[in-house]
Amino acid sequence: MMTTTSSAVRKTFDIDFPALALPSSGARMGLSCDVKQAWAKVPEPLGQQDRDACRQLIVDLLEQQQAALVAHYYVDAELQDLALQTGGCVGDSLEMARFGSDHPATTLVVAGVRFMGETAKILSPEKRVFMPDLDANCSLDLGCPPDAFAAFCDANPERTVVVYANTSAQVKARADWVVTSSIALEIVTYLHQRGEKLLWGPDRHLGQYIQQQTGADMLLWQGSCLVHNEFKAEELADLKKANPQARVLVHPESPAAVVALADVVGSTSKLIQAVTELPATSFIVATDQGIVHEMQKQAPNKTFIAAPTAGESATCKSCAFCPWMAMNGLAGVANCLQTHSGEIMLDTALGSRALKPIKRMLDFAAAYKKNIRASGDLSRDVHLFSQIGPA
Known part of the structure; x- marks a missing residue:
């Protein structure tokens, strides 16, 4: 029998942990951002x-x-x-x-x-x-506790709640829409064109990027990804100068200053697609380095360089690998x-509530692929999504 060890070493990490801030007199409830520790196991290597x-x-x-x-x-x-x-x-x-x-x-x-x-x-x-x-x-899931996020939503009842997939079933069940990075921009564009104001959670960097791209009115939960939050703009700029032919691939969970240096910004799948479609022979990759395995398979003759996750005299937390x-x-x-250990057990009622915003995303993605990509014009085809219905 092959079994995992119970004596695996634990490593701790500092993660962003947003919390509700008590409103001052006459002010609305806001957010503060604390730092708390989380842990991950370090598996023992196998021979x-x-x-x-x-x-x-x-x-x-x-x-x-x-x-x-x-x-x-x-x-x-x-x-x-x-x-x-x-x-x-x-x-x-x-x-x-x-x-x-x-x-x-x-x-x-x-x-x-x-x-x-x-x-x-x-x-x-x-x-x-x-x-x-x-x-x-x-870290995004851990930094978005269901009770605190629900209270944030309750304090802003006029807003449509859009949550990133990197959240618990409880947070998804509280949402109107669930999105992944591969479809978030299109969904927020659609909602913005409907005149909806949004409450977004949990990744603040992805939320800021989408807000900038769409002009949508978005109130952001202040979570972040342990890996993508570590990429450093100054060091990335130096790496670009040292490798002027390399194209920079950045996931939008990264800080805005890092995103600003990118040649391609997008989801995991979009970044993989870029290495096959762009004529460049070298790429600086600002996302989890596990992606490089697939990139090398797709483009075996190209070179991939890890984006920097630590500044001068600093040490990285994850070194661009999710613990x-x-x-x-x-x-x-x-x-x-x-x-049959490690089984996911989920309350049926909770699962049904969480399914609704996920299904809404999947229906939208299917409609978008069928009706929009051929025209390349989202603005003229907002009505095509009317069958999805309001959140």
Whole structure:
């Protein structure tokens, strides 16, 4: 039996932890941003013999249990390859969600972070959903407690609530819309054109970027991603000067000064697409470096350079690798298939409430792909989304 170790080392990290600030007399409730500590496990490395045994065990168990392995681009390269080898999926969170709900498998193993496993269960409540480690979390999720976020929403009842997918099922259930970075800009454009004022959570950098691009009236929760928040503009500018032929790829969860230096700003999938479509032969990559495995597969003759995550004389927290994504490993996948540990359990009523804003996003994405991309003109086709209905 391959099992994960209970003696794994824990590493702590400082994360942004927004909190409601008490209003002064006559003022509206606002936000303050504290710093709290979160932890992630550091898995023990496996030797080659154990890795080979785990891989074979996973292949056998996936087949025996009619299960599919669904992995994110940020997890270990070995897991990404294994997911594809066994007929599973490697993708961003929206691609993972679509795959899991459409696949005939009766069991899903989600190699990612907790909100991805919950989303898979929300979309496929009839399926069993397991994760290699249920403690694999996300700084955005941890920094957006459901009760505090609900109070923030209650204090601003006139606003349409739009939440990023990197949130708990409870936060999704409180939202009118759920978005991923691959469709957020289009959805906010649509809502802005309808004249809606928005309450956005939890990533402030992504929210600021979308606000700048759309002109939408957005009230922002002040969370941030541990990985993307670390990229440094000054050092990135120096790296650009040292590599003038390289194009800069930036995820919009990064600070505005970093985004301003980008040649391409976009979701994980968009950044991967860019390395195949742009003629450049080298790229500076400002997102989780787990993505480079797929980039190298898509463009094997190109060079990828990690964007800097620490300034002069400073140390990085994550060094551009999500510590919670790193908690996924071969031993954990084998163990959850073998022992049925790490199962995502979700209250049925909660799942039903959380499904509504996710389904609204998926319906919008389908309508956008069908009716908008051919014309390239969102402004003339807002009426095409009327079938989705108001939030």
